[in-house]
Amino acid sequence: MRRPLVRSLIASLALAGGSVALAGPAVASPAVTVVEQAAATTEAAENRIEAYWTTERMESAIPADVSLAADKARVPAKKVRAAAVPENPQPRLGKVFFTLGGSNYVCSGTATSSSNGDVVTTAGHCLNEGPGAFATNFAFVPAYDHGSRPYGTWTAERLYTTSAWANSGDFDYDVGFAVMNENASGQSLTQVVGSYPIAFNLARGLTYTSYGYPAGPPFDGESLYSCSGTARQDTVGGSQDQGLTCDMTGGSSGGGWLTSGRINSVNSFKYTFDPSTMYGPYFDSTIQSVYNSASAA
Numbered sequence: 485m486r487r488p489l490v491r492s493l494i495a496s497l498a499l500a501g502g503s504v505a506l507a508g509p510a511v512a513s514p515a516v517t518v519v520e521q522a523a524a525t526t527e528a529a530e531n532r533i534e535a536y537w538t539t540e541r542m543e544s545a546i547p548a549d550v551s552l553a554a555d556k557a558r559v560p561a562k563k564v565r566a567a568a569v570p571e572n573p574q575p576r577l578g579k580v581f582f583t584l585g586g587s588n589y590v591c592s593g594t595a596t597s598s599s600n601g602d603v604v605t606t607a608g609h610c611l612n613e614g615p616g617a618f619a620t621n622f623a624f625v626p627a628y629d630h631g632s633r634p635y636g637t638w639t640a641e642r643l644y645t646t647s648a649w650a651n652s653g654d655f656d657y658d659v660g661f662a663v664m665n666e667n668a669s670g671q672s673l674t675q676v677v678g679s680y681p682i683a684f685n686l687a688r689g690l691t692y693t694s695y696g697y698p699a700g701p702p703f704d705g706e707s708l709y710s711c712s713g714t715a716r717q718d719t720v721g722g723s724q725d726q727g728l729t730c731d732m733t734g735g736s737s738g739g740g741w742l743t744s745g746r747i748n749s750v751n752s753f754k755y756t757f758d759p760s761t762m763y764g765p766y767f768d769s770t771i772q773s774v775y776n777s778a779s780a781a
Contacts, residue, residue: 517646517647518644518646518647518773518774518777519612519644519645519646519647519649519650519651519774520642520643520644520645520777521612521618521642521643522641522642523618523620523622523639523640523641523642523643523662524622524639524640524641524665525641525642529639530639530665533621533622533623533637533639534623534637534639536621537581537621537623537625537637539631541581541588542579542581542590542625542631543631544588545581545588545589545590546587546588546589546590546734547589547590547698547699547700547705547733547734547735547737548589548590548591548609548610548734548735548737549700549733549734549735549736549737549753549754550609550655550658550737550752550753550754551753551754551755551756552655552721552753552754552755552756567731568698568703568709568710568711568730568731568732569709569710569711569712570707570708570709571695571707571708571709571710572708573627573628573629573632573634573707573708574627574695574708575595575626575627575634575635575676575677575678576594576595576626576677576678576679576680577592577593577594577595577626577627577695577708577739577740578592578593578594578595578604578624578625578626578627578628578635579591579592579593579624579625579628579697579705579735580592580593580604580606580610580611580622580623580624580625580662580738581621581622581623581624581625582610582611582619582620582621582622582623583619583620583621584613584617584619584620585613585617588621589610589619590697590699590705590735591606591607591609591610591735591736591737591738591739592606592695592696592697592735592736592737592738592739592740592751593605593606593610593624593662593738593739593740594606594680594695594739594740594747594750595624595626595673595674595677595678595679595680596661596674596679596680596681596682596747596775597674597679597680597681597682598674598679598775598778598779599779599780600663600672600779600780600781601672601673601674601675601679602641602663602664602665602666602672602673602674602781603661603662603663603664603673603674603679603775603778603779604624604638604640604661604662604664604673605659605660605661605682605738605740605747605750605775606659606660606661606662606737606738606750607658607659607660607737607738607750607751607752608645608646608649608650608657608658608659608660609649609658609660609737609752610660610737610738611640611643611645611660611662612643612645612649612650612660614645614649614650614652614653614654614658615650615651615652615653616650618643619643622639622640622643622662623637623638623639623640624637624638624640624662624664624673625637625638626638626673626676626677627677628697628708629706629707629708630706630707631706635676635677636667638664638665638667638673639664639665640662640663640664640665641663641664641665641781642662642663642778642781643660643661643662643663644660644661644662644663644774644775644777644778644781645657645659645660645661645774646659646770646771646774648770655723655725655752655753655763655765656723656724656725656765656766657765657770657771658750658752658753658765659750659765659767659771659774660738661774661775661778662778663778663781680740680742680745680746680747681745681746681747682746682747682748682767682775683743683746683747683748683767684748684767684768684769684771684772684775685767685768685769685772686743686748686767688715688717688726688766689714689715689716689717689726690714690715690743690748691712691713691714691715691743692712692713692714692715692728692741692742692743692748692749693710693711693712693741693742693743694710694711694712694728694730694732694736694739694740694741694742694749694751694762694764695708695709695710695736695739695740695742696708696709696710696732696735696736696737696738696739696751697709697735697736697739698732698733698734698735698736699733699734699735699736700733700734700735701733702733703732703733703735705735709732709736711728711729711730711731711732711762713728713729713730714728715727715728715741715749715764716728718763720755720758720761721755723763724765724766725752725753725763725764725765725766726749726763726764726766727761727762727763727764728741728761728762728763728764729760729761729762730751730760730761730762731759731760732751732762736751736762737750737751737752737753738750738751739751741764748767749764749765749766749767750764750765751764752764752765
């Protein structure tokens with residue numbers, strides 16, 4: 485058995501209509517604390533979750549996007565709208581499905597290099613309400629494309645996030661890691677689909693390509709898209725996050741930001757008055773500690 489969950493239950497985050505509106509991200513640096521939750525730990529649970537995610541449920545899952553309130557006056561008056569580029573499906577990238585508060589949601593995720601070969605990186609709000617309960621029925625579908633599941637449906641054995649996200653909904657630490665179960669042949673996720681290495685404490689202002697499955701209009705969530713550009717500091721809300729010009733919508737949450745072939749952030753949130761910029765957390769030592777726990781599980 486892996487070590488038990490240690491967390492504080494505070495008022496749950498409302499995901500009404502697949503969106504949430506919050507006052508703004510916290511900026512205080514938290515203690516380095518790993519928060520975890522057991523998921524599908526038996527074969528029966530794995531089978532149940534695999535059966536649960538029918539094509540119909542996947543298609544009707546709500547995009548788990550997050551919009552934060554911001555002072556409109558602080559948003560640049562002119563924005564260059566970066567159109568997301570359609571991509572061919574990639575086995576290391578996929579869709580994340582989960583249940584929170586009795587509703588089914590969809591995000592994006594990335595198969596990530598790890599000691600156990602089973603880690604998927606996503607956003608914290610794609611596996612925990614922040615603050616509140618962990619998701620159930622968590623599954624990852626690599627290379628999803630218009631209902632096709634060429635590498636099957638993978639269930640999570642354990643879910644991890646930062647204490648700052650799980651206990652206070654701090655968007656500076658809106659990151660989650662899922663440890664997936666092996667498949668029926670005893671193979672790890674990354675043995676089957678490959679993985680991207682992960683990097684921490686890099687310089688700010690790097691050039692990234694972000695990936696995701698945007699499902700909110702004008703997208704339909706059925707195929708992979710990307711945005712590319714140079715990250716910039718959050719001058720709108722003053723968070724520690726970085727922004728990337730990108731018009732991807734809900735459903736792309738949790739999709740990885742890659743720089744030099746390494747995952748170094750995830751799609752996290754947008755400001756209400758700045759829909760052309762996607763923000764992602766800076767991967768620091770706190771986030772690294774959570775990854776290390778998931779990698780060693």
